């Protein structure tokens with residue numbers, strides 16, 4: 070159990086090394102990409118808006134408690150509060166002060182509570198701004214089940230997925246033009262000049278958004294996801310896209326994703342289609358046409374040109390990897406496959422076991438992470454981390470938002486930020502403290518001592534406040 074959890078939460082591929090100096094205070098990255106963690110690292114945190122302050126208090130208490138219990142005073146986090154959101158605006162007149170960005174840049178690893186983003190007008194998302202400013206291109210959200218957690222599905226224990234969500238591109242990048250603004254008018258004129266404005270039903274009153282998806286952005290995300298899958302012994306990686314409709318953005322994501330898989334990880338991966346071809350060969354189907362008929366049931370209805378293309382694909386696969394991946398060897402490789410986003414939202418529910426690591430674009434990843442969280446107890450225990458796998462910068466944060474209706478009631482589940490902190494500790498190499506948190510979460514939930522979100526769905530559970538749940542976690546360590 071623990072090793073599975075540990076694997077699910079290992080964020081960066083570099084093995085963190087604990088530096089010996091007792092009084093060093095910045096986490097740094099060595100020239101060969103190793104995280105250097107002093108015994109008293111300064112870790113910047115943003116408390117967050119809405120329920121953020123309640124959650125942060127409980128989370129800091131648990132994180133400090135775990136570190137104290139694991140290392141008995143030899144290690145300690147030096148928390149550094151940095152401002153963002155409503156508190157920052159009240160105190161400085163700025164929503165995201167430069168000093169906050171500087172601190173996350175300087176100290177490399179940090180954590181944050183949720184920040185409010187108004188709908189329609191008002192400021193753009195500070196959460197997205199932080200990810201973009203630090204180029205935290207991976208949003209990693211592990212989704213796993215704790216025994217006893219109430220769930221709307223029959224077999225929540227089948228859910229053990231890790232989402233790699235691209236974090237800097239897509240329609241989420243916020244390149245938008247308000248309806249009837251000068252920019253929207255100019256863009257419509259440009260589209261008219263290219264003959265494509267007719268695809269917009271009401272061009273004069275349309276707001277417009279731009280969806281950048283690049284080869285570089287896709288490749289680095291998929292590369293990180295494959296490395297993670299390989300290092301953590303995962304069985305498959307699914308590229309989730311809506312490439313049938315958005316061909317040059319989501320479709321390109323799929324194509325570039327497969328490309329990076331095949332070009333950079335040839336020996337360790339097999340694509341799903343390749344596995345079918347090699348599987349047929351293993352079953353004694355040596356005739357290329359018969360192999361084509363098995364992998365494409367509509368083969369006989371295809372045009373000559375289509376059939377030839379398919380025959381070439383089958384022959385090329387056998388020639389290229391028959392020796393290295395054939396005779397069942399492909400079964401020991403990471404399977405790289407893809408699914409279209411809409412059906413994926415059904416299949417993660419109905420066939421959870423088929424999904425292991427998921428790599429997807431920003432908006433799909435946003436939707437998927439909340440939907441998947443629901444299967445394993447909801448957004449109250451859904452952790453995450455935003456990271457740049459090259460610079461080592463990482464900011465950990467919950468999947469949920471500010472839940473403003475519960476602000477200052479000491480009510481909500483602090484589990485998501487606590488488990489985000491657990492990911493952070495593991496990322497720092499403080500695995501003993503991280504393990505204490507996971508074990509204690511297991512025990513506290515099994516004891517049915519939980520916050521309102523679980524209590525309302527569990528028979529015979531004892532209702533705890535946010536702060537009380539934090540205290541129970543430390544007590545159970």
Ligand SMILES: NC(=O)C1=CN([C@@H]2O[C@H](COP(=O)(O)OP(=O)(O)OC[C@H]3O[C@@H](n4cnc5c(N)ncnc54)[C@H](OP(=O)(O)O)[C@@H]3O)[C@@H](O)[C@H]2O)C=CC1
Nearest residue numbers: 183184185186187196448449468469470471472481482522
């Ligand atoms: N990374 C970030 O900082 C994020 C920020 N946001 C922002 O947060 C604001 C509010 O967003 P909203 O869409 O309402 O989503 P929220 O995630 O804030 O809340 C929606 C519902 O989820 C449940 N929930 C949320 N947090 C917890 C928790 N800790 N424990 C238990 N249940 C919880 C509650 O459900 P119930 O009512 O059933 O009790 C709550 O009403 C928006 O401004 C949004 O932009 C949103 C997502 C991420």
Ligand SMILES: O=C(O)CCC(=O)C(=O)O
Nearest residue numbers: 185186194196197435468
């Ligand atoms: O930035 C926000 O307000 C919402 C972000 C969000 O929902 C997410 O990143 O999951």
Ligand SMILES: [Mg+2]
Nearest residue numbers: 435436439468
């Ligand atoms: Mg979200």
